Amino acid sequence: MSESLLRVENLHTRFDSDQGTVDAVNGVSFTVDRAEIVGILGESGSGKSATAQSICRLEAPGKIVDGSITFAGRELTTAAEATLCRLRGNSISMVFQDPTETLNPVFSVGEQIAESVRIHESSGKQRLLDFLGVSPFRDRSAWENARERAIELMEQVGIPNPDASVSSFPHELSGGLRQRAVLATALASEPALLIADEPTTALDTTTQADILRRLRSLRDEQNTSILLISHDIGVIAQTCDRVVVLYDGQVMEAGPVERILTAPKHPYTRALLSCSVRNSDADERGHSAMARPQDHTGSHEGCPFADHCQHVTDACRSGPIQTTEAASDHRLACVEAPVSEAQSVSEQQERPAADGGQQHDTA
């Protein structure tokens, strides 16, 4: 385990608002090894984006209140801003959900990719006037090279006709091309870790499949580690080696994708899976059934899923849930799951529809 590229331990990220305090990330631990694709699976509000932002140390206005994040042996929670600036976009790149919003509308795509190239090359000193493009202060040949590199990158991520697209503005491109451009930006520095926060959610299925294929080949060819955040079990199943299931800022279950998605042990993971395999109608019911805890701001003892879990016992609410090893590399935070496992697996197979309905009533 010591060779893990990224190691997140007992991470707590807190957001203070007028309404109170939200522990968006509440004791999350996981690792990402080199050349490994790890998925973070969870519904909206489960703290998966806050986890991703914390790793890049872009959690503001939130605050990391506890825990540690180690990247390539370097502690990030206490690192200086200048160190983080050198890491971001260089060793750790990030791709966000909506490419329409993550590209700056007023600069051409090529300029934005070239900027990424320029940020980390040479001395790494970023001069304002050079980046603003004020003519006598702009290093023209360097930008020309960066632009050439941008065209290469665009070709690499499958943007057709990159010579022409390089001077297009984001609004002139389709959603899929935009996300490819964002990906090109992220790959400019050949990062060791790529964090992709819902990278395909805003895209259609064919584009989604293509982007996911590119992520996998990135891992296969360049040994890039990828942390893929999604609410979509299908995306995780297609792409990841291991998965971490988050609920209310806590890890419910974590382990190899095949094991978690074929034989889930945690009631929450099972509920999540049973939603996704039904038709869209039941899907909606299932999701509303698993509504997030009403009082999101208060701190609660015990399992966050207790109110919606059909196997709930007093032990679930009495105190913090211990994480247990169900198998090697398969972690589980549930007091009931190991005992009720056999029962519920058969239950899941026998009456798949009743499961969701029952939860709906209690919600």
Add this chain to the structure above:
Amino acid sequence: MNGQELCKRLLTMAIVLLGVSLLTYGLIFITPGDPARTILTQQMGGQIPSQEAVEQFRAENGLDDPFLVQYAHWMGDVLQGDLGHSYYNDRSVSEMIIQRLPNTIALAVASIFVALVIAIPAGIASARNPGSQADYAAQIGSLIGVSMPNFWLGYLLIIVCSLRLNLFPVAGAAGLEHLILPSLTLGSGMAAVIARLVRTAMLDVLDDAYIQAARAKGLRERIIIYKHALRNALVPVVTIIGLQLSYVLNGAVVIEVVFQRPGLGTLLVDAIFARDYPVVQGVTLLIGVIFVLMNFAVDLTYSRLDPRIDLGGDPT
């Protein structure tokens, strides 16, 4: 913008200018005070002019024609490039304007420069730390700047900087040192409005996802602010600068009087008091032209700043 669109814009501008000139012409027409009597009284050193002299003056200057005939005469001359002559001396209005215009342009440009130099950093400082002391200081400064009448600030600056500290000359328009106090006076009021707008626009933009994405790229905060955020925040700011131009030109009238600068403002005020209609008309028309052209320039700037704005108006 294509040629057809340009023609449309030019036509609109022509109509606006026609309206402006008709309106000022009409307003002068209904203003109390008879130019013939006022001017003759002054020329005769305070004596009341005889009725024949008044009528003769009116006939010479076409003042007894109906309103529309007078206007048509004037407009016809203007279209041929002749703004007419002052009633008082034989100097042509265009000559008087050309003599005064550079002073006013210098004042306007310097004021806008002062305003931007104050407003953009102040607005950005506010937006970066909303609720901080710097933010409150900038906001209070803005409030003072907006509420303070500029002629009063002008006199205040004259008293403190010129009379007490002897830093700058009191009046005149000879050199750069004459420009500092007037442009500070005029610019600070504008800065107040612009700073508030920069703050709002920046707060808005700083919440956008591409700012976070720029941080994730590893860009320094300074470049994020001045390149990625400011460029997006500038569109509303440029709009307000275009609108503030009317404030500059209005303000110039007052400020030029306060600082005794020979500019368009003083020329206009003197002409109004003296009922020197050709001068009033000429200056007003010029201000109208400047205003319309500047707004056109602002519109052109939009599409330079934000490629999504297409002035062609063709949604495809």
